[in-house]
Amino acid sequence: MSKTAASDISHLAPPTTSFMSRLITYGGWAVLIFVLAISFKAVEMDNLPKLFTNSANTQTLLKEYMHPDFSDWRNYVDKMWLTIQIAIWGTVASVIMAVPFSLLCASNIAPQWIVQIARRLMDILRSVNELVLATLFLVAVGPGALAGVLALSLHNAGVLAKLFSEAVEAIDKAPVEGVRATGGNRLHEIVWGVFPQVAPLWTSFALYRFESSARSATVLGLIGAGGIGAVLFDNLQSFDYANTSAIAIIIIIAVTGIDFLSQAIRKHLL
């Protein structure tokens, strides 16, 4: 018999979960199941079998998609390149806006009252979808790439300012104090103490948003903000599925390529 078995442990009791804690856990699951049940009809889940009963239509569509028409490929590649340029400009502009705002959003850099104002402003930018922003800019600057760039840059500025500020709030304050102790001013502390610490994370976040922007820029084209999305929309409207298929393939290749490249750079940085 082991020594531990011999000792008297009658006064000990294994840890238990409180009734309230169990109530919250099971209650949470019950609420989720209830919400799914009452929304079953609203989202037409009862039509799911049509996916198989209407398969003839789907098959016809898929057949046309299986024969992509690349005869106009130069135009598609041109437009895809424009979409990528929209994403590049949109991302760079958003980074330029996000850097100062992220510092104003960081509670270890700016006073609390400025932090609150800056954070709410960024919340607003982040919560308005690129599509909504693009419709506003389409009216302001007319249809085309610029509306896409402006929409992407504003929305991403809100996203990046939040991510950047969280990175700033997580820095090690010792190197910043090291810079302060040399007699450097507040700006020196940020440039030499904060930026070198957050640079890899910031770059990684910016690249991640570039990937996301490349996908979003395609969708923005559908509403007239230039690029491959506009061509895709035209072909869909005219039921030209062979061309649509070719465009979709080019989009997939480009977006996948950007994702791979961006991931490789991010992996190298972190």
Added chain:
Amino acid sequence: MPQPLVEVSAVSKTYTIKADGAKPRGTLKALNNVSFTMDKPERIALIGPSGSGKSTLLRSIGGLLIDDASSGDIKVMGQAIQSKGRLAGNVRQARMNLGMIAQQFNLVGRLSLFTNAALGHLGKVNGLRGFFGLWSKDEKMAVMRALDHVGVASKANQRANTLSGGQQQRGAIARAIVQDAKVILADEPVASLDPVTARKVMELLVKVNTEDKVGVIVTLHQVDYAKRYCDRILALKDGVIVYDGPAGGLSGDKLKDIYGEEIEDAYWEGAVS
């Protein structure tokens, strides 16, 4: 009479402690009416048990902590760092006379050792040059001279976070030399170093003190290091100076008074005698 390098007059610092579980919100007096003066470039060791106020005193001198409003003044080379719980208006100017090194070196890990040491110029160059790191040829040579002086010139191009603790600590001392600091404040500079490297860093501080006439105030947990490498010892207990005198005059009884009876068990070679 020449100007004192450091003057600390009646400094007190009280921390507010947040409520934690059953413990209510409270206060902790880390420094209680502490005064001392460094008249010439000497080596002062600040010793005392953990929580006795050593680091608080050092950070107060550097203006990295604001003292209580009831406090007196802290001056470096006659320039005020803080007074009555307020940082002096020209604290940046006053800090230029102070080089600070810390247990974790306080270097910017992703920057080269050269750039870290060059940051010692920040207080002396105009805003834009400091912002972009546009150092003149003379300033660059001053950095290399300082790195050579502390024995790490060959590591100038290496990122600080790829260097050993001892090399990083030497880089921090080089930054203080570039800064042309008149006093180095070292907060437990050897706490995270192996004994051999720790000895070398302490010898380097002695060298900077004797050759460059830079005053050194160093917090240490190792009493034997304090006795061996410093001229003067300031011992703190519960935020009060309980000994201020020559290193050789610190008796075993005084050490027992500071650290408690167990101090004898902490030494093998009769350091407490």
